[in-house]
Amino acid sequence: QSVLTQPPSVSGAPGQRVTISCTGYSSNIGAGYDVHWYQQLPGTAPKLLIYDNSNRPSGVPDRFSGSKSGSSASLAITGLQAEDEADYHCQSYDSSLSGWVFGAGTKLTVL
Amino acid sequence: EVQLLESGGGVVQPGGSLRLSCAASGFTFSTYAMTWVRQTPGKGLEWVSSIGGGGGVTYYADSVKGRFTISRDNSKNTLYLQMNSLRAEDTAVYYCAKGKGMTTSGWFFDYWGQGTLVTVSS
Secondary structure, three states: OOEEOOOOEEEEEOOOOOEEEEEEOOOHHHHHHOOOOEEOOOOOEEEEEOOOOOOOOOOOOOOOEEEEEOOEEEEEHHHHHHHHHHEEEEEEEEEEEEEEEEEEEEEEEEE | OOEEEEEEEEEEEOOOOOOEEEEEEOOOOOHHHHEEEEEEEOOOOEEEEEEEEOOOOEEEEOOHHHHHEEEEEEOEEEEEEEEOOOHHHHHHHHHHHHOOOOHHHEEEEEOOOEEEEEOOOO
16 A cells, blocks of 8 residues: 555546645645655656656646645646546655655646 | 666575666766665555765664665665665565755655665575
């Protein structure tokens, strides 16, 4: 069972907006540690999508955005495209575990 | 261009050992922390171990502490993971990843290798 909780799946039609939540505890996100997001296309390695809650690495479209509030974080994807169909993972640090933690991942289906 | 290339995966019996390697290129290897993350087929990512740029500081998940050893050879730009006393639950794809961040607790992983599959089975 993952320390960070994500919905197993979300879906949306092309052009729509979807959000993926990542809920933690007072020992990780709630303690103020940053949240990072990764996109994993089918059969490939994860790729950094958002770092430090809301920053996009060079090359990531501005359709992807991140936010954090309290013990939770969210990834929003606007203008959904077929190529966005992938697994999305959140990551943070946990002071109780003294290590880095991931959510279980959310599978995005573009209808 | 940053490249990370893992090797060393394979099939091993429970209780056996395996050493993974990750050859890095395209960045100043000794400057960055490196990490191993694993993924059970069809499941989420699990942080396994990290090492500071100089190799003097190491971190382990409780699930592997005492069995796995992370190390690096900065002269060869290579990261290692020595895995001993392997269990069925260690079966996974193992990724090496380059760490980045202003503080240790703020580390994220900006580049990943393609992964190497470790199967622990009799």
